[in-house]
Amino acid sequence: MKYVEEFRDPAAAQAVLAHIKALSDDMGLTAEQPLRIMEICGGHTHAIFRFGLDKLVPPGIEFIHGPGCPVCVLPMARVDECIEIARQPGVILTTFGDAMRVPGAKGSLMQAKAAGADIRMVYSPLDALELARRNPDRQVVFFGLGFETTTPSTALAILQAAREGLGNFTVFCNHILLPPPLRALLQDPLNMIDAFIGPGHVSMVTGTHIYDFIPADYGKPVVVAGFEPLDLLQSVLMVLRQARDGRAEVGNQYARVVPEHGNPVSLKAMAEVYEPRPSFEWRGMGEIDASGLRIRDAFRAFDAEARFAIGYGAPTAREIEEPEGCACGLVMTGRVKPTACPRYGNGCTPETPLGALMVSSEGACAAYWQYGGARALEAAE
Amino acid sequence: MCLGIPGRLVAVADEATLMMVADVSGVRRAVNVACVADGALPGLIGRWALIHVGFAMALIDEDEAERTLEALRSLGEAQEALAMMAEGDRALEGAA
Numbered sequence: 001m002k003y004v005e006e007f008r009d010p011a012a013a014q015a016v017l018a019h020i021k022a023l024s025d026d027m028g029l030t031a032e033q034p035l036r037i038m039e040i041c042g043g044h045t046h047a048i049f050r051f052g053l054d055k056l057v058p059p060g061i062e063f064i065h066g067p068g069c070p071v072c073v074l075p076m077a078r079v080d081e082c083i084e085i086a087r088q089p090g091v092i093l094t095t096f097g098d099a100m101r102v103p104g105a106k107g108s109l110m111q112a113k114a115a116g117a118d119i120r121m122v123y124s125p126l127d128a129l130e131l132a133r134r135n136p137d138r139q140v141v142f143f144g145l146g147f148e149t150t151t152p153s154t155a156l157a158i159l160q161a162a163r164e165g166l167g168n169f170t171v172f173c174n175h176i177l178l179p180p181p182l183r184a185l186l187q188d189p190l191n192m193i194d195a196f197i198g199p200g201h202v203s204m205v206t207g208t209h210i211y212d213f214i215p216a217d218y219g220k221p222v223v224v225a226g227f228e229p230l231d232l233l234q235s236v237l238m239v240l241r242q243a244r245d246g247r248a249e250v251g252n253q254y255a256r257v258v259p260e261h262g263n264p265v266s267l268k269a270m271a272e273v274y275e276p277r278p279s280f281e282w283r284g285m286g287e288i289d290a291s292g293l294r295i296r297d298a299f300r301a302f303d304a305e306a307r308f309a310i311g312y313g314a315p316t317a318r319e320i321e322e323p324e325g326c327a328c329g330l331v332m333t334g335r336v337k338p339t340a341c342p343r344y345g346n347g348c349t350p351e352t353p354l355g356a357l358m359v360s361s362e363g364a365c366a367a368y369w370q371y372g373g374a375r376a377l378e379a380a381e
Numbered sequence: 382m383c384l385g386i387p388g389r390l391v392a393v394a395d396e397a398t399l400m401m402v403a404d405v406s407g408v409r410r411a412v413n414v415a416c417v418a419d420g421a422l423p424g425l426i427g428r429w430a431l432i433h434v435g436f437a438m439a440l441i442d443e444d445e446a447e448r449t450l451e452a453l454r455s456l457g458e459a460q461e462a463l464a465m466m467a468e469g470d471r472a473l474e475g476a477a
């Protein structure tokens with residue numbers, strides 16, 4: 001298919017790799033003293049493992065996996081609340097498939113569905129909207145989650161529901177913003193990140209300027225990247241060139257999809273429907289200021305938190321502990337690799353995930369497991 | 382979930398709700414084009430778009446894609462030139 005195959009051309013990949021290797025040698029990078037590049041996005045983590053890019057690049061380049069998987073950072077309490085909504089009489093809860101197996105303190109959506117709750121997987125929030133039209137006597141709730149990439153789609157769905165005057169459609173909003181957790185990571189003096197590869201599809205919506213603070217305040221290079229192997233390799237090369245020249249700026253490798261200033265329609269819909277919450281909880285990272293979005297009062301009729309008085313809409317908040325012995329928080333913030341978690345393969349596998357990083361194929365632990373991590377574990381035994 | 386996939390917009394489905402039909406690897410699906418429609422929908426027929434959860438989120442800039450591929454190809458050419466230079470050096474050494 002166009003724009004997929006072309007960006008997987010092995011000959012071109014070899015050429016880029018040769019340049020990466022030459023530059024890495026020039027800069028004296030080694031496995032002991034590598035350049036540590038955080039790929040922020042779970043989609044990138046997945047692609048790196050799927051195409052074995054971590055093995056193809058020279059040992060002086062180390063990928064650190066970032067917190068950019070919305071399913072993985074979803075706190076247990078939110079999953080529990082979602083299940084609580086799904087159990088209400090007359091409710092049809094709709095969700096992306098990725099969220100089905102995320103463990104909450106009281107099980108997953110999958111388990112709730114098996115126990116009789118009407119939970120349906122959909123491809124698009126528009127499918128949820130259609131279900132609401134076809135089932136006027138039911139309450140259809142869409143489990144809205146995702147970064148800036150996905151937020152416009154639920155905003156547009158809410159705007160469409162408002163235009164149609166649909167009274168039985170709400171969104172349980174768990175949308176989150178990418179820059180706040182990155183700032184939180186960078187503020188940690190122990191962070192080991194030298195440079196970033198930024199998620200192309202977030203910037204497709206927001207543009208590239210959301211990362212300006214990274215070179216400006218922290219002096220680290222950022223390159224916004226596409227998702228094919230050549231995109232990622234070219235981005236590594238662009239990061240290396242910045243590092244060699246002592247530059248730190250925001251580069252755009254994915255200009256075929258990412259306009260500098262983003263997509264105006266998406267940005268307008270997001271701003272119209274959503275506003276930042278004072279703070280939002282991230283699994284493994286705790287509460288982060290202004291990192292989550294909520295539905296504005298003008299669209300309260302479409303807010304599941306308000307309708308079901310739940311979550312941040314509930315009178316009292318609750319605290320839930322992470323599973324015992326898990327290293328989710330450390331893995332999420334790039335401090336340790338999944339294989340260093342005592343529960344990796346020991347109670348936590350994709351079939352029986354303990355932490356959310358093991359659930360979605362975009363989670364670092366699941367990516368390790370699927371593409372060789374399991375082998376590494378066997379080899380170590 | 383956060384990934385998109387390129388698809389080609391092939392027909393208008395419903396002008397009022399900004400829906401078009403996209404061909405994604407041979408599979409046809411209705412997608413919302415609110416984010417990329419800037420004028421009449423028929424003008425979008427034939428364009429490639431990045432499709433994410435039922436929405437065309439961006440039009441793929443084909444010239445830009447070509448430029449990126451061109452840059453990648455020229456890396457290949459540069460690599461060839463470097464290889465030839467190395468070859469030349471070896472030849473000189475051999476001659477010395």
Ligand code: SF4
Pocket residue numbers: 325326327328329331338341342343344345348349354355356357358365
């Ligand atoms: S292996 Fe499981 S418990 Fe350990 S960090 Fe990964 S998801 Fe969390």
